[in-house]
Amino acid sequence: MSTHLMHAETEPSFETTLLVRDACLCLHAQRAARALARRFDLALKPVGISSGQFSLLMSLNRPKPPSLGSVASLLAMDRTTLTANLKPLERRELVETSHDGADRRVRLLSLTAAGRAVLTKAVPIWKEHHAAIEAELSDSGRLRCDLVLLSR
């Protein structure tokens, strides 16, 4: 009788492991994200922010202050993660929060002058390093497109 018909749960073979390791997009995305984050962390160290903080500060550089929830959604990040990420930036007074007059539940996020100054120094660094990374890829536009798809 075959194991399939018996519904026996045999342990995954080494071959299965290799297949999963090679194929798993979740793993590959994590690996790539970690490697990229470290790369930008290092590049942005002179400015004193991490890659994630750069993305967050950038997302706050708008004409009108966005709400916490909309930024979390933009970054595909849990609301509570964003709350935590804001703490060190508020402590360093790069970001400040205010309340929406119309809807008192909403917490609006905005950059301080110091926050904008940090971005001013960070953007040229980002441009330089991002260009280097795109040069390593054959079609960065297509990759971006796929990543956006995966983010829903």
Add this chain to the structure above:
Amino acid sequence: MSTHLMHAETEPSFETTLLVRDACLCLHAQRAARALARRFDLALKPVGISSGQFSLLMSLNRPKPPSLGSVASLLAMDRTTLTANLKPLERRELVETSHDGADRRVRLLSLTAAGRAVLTKAVPIWKEHHAAIEAELSDSGRLRCDLVLLSR
């Protein structure tokens, strides 16, 4: 005199922000990694492991126990992150460690029978959900290839 010649550091415009937000592969990779992790976290919840723990357990399913460093390198993860990630798995006795007789610095990692049993249940879930994700992409092989490139 132009601001360029003065090397004046003007604040990044909203247009610059939009460019960076749209283009930044670091941000897109983080977003995709977060979204994929959440998706597999949810799928693997019945088995009691996270997506990261699945990847780690899978990477230990080998004929010969690998060293901590080699696994960290495989996962493109800091050594010390791996040390931390092992703790809950060791506590639950899904993973155990031993020492290499030849080189006493090396810590060898291996699955316990319980760890293999968890993988046995997790692999079919992974296969199902991973197939669904690949179906959403036009060319998953190419994406994988790019992600590997970015992981170095």
Add this chain to the structure above:
DNA sequence: CTTTATTTAGTTGATATCAACCTATATAGT
């Protein structure tokens, strides 16, 4: 056979990540 450099891993401290649970405010249905 020492002395030095390299490799392997652990510890600490800061930040990041999310689920589960909770509060306050706003909106819809009656």
Add this chain to the structure above:
DNA sequence: ACTATATAGGTTGATATCAACTAAATAAAG
């Protein structure tokens, strides 16, 4: 107005992530 539901956000606890520093063992240089 009044209750029910939905929405925006916070708090807590567990795990994840990495840099900086430390300790131990090995390998290389002399």
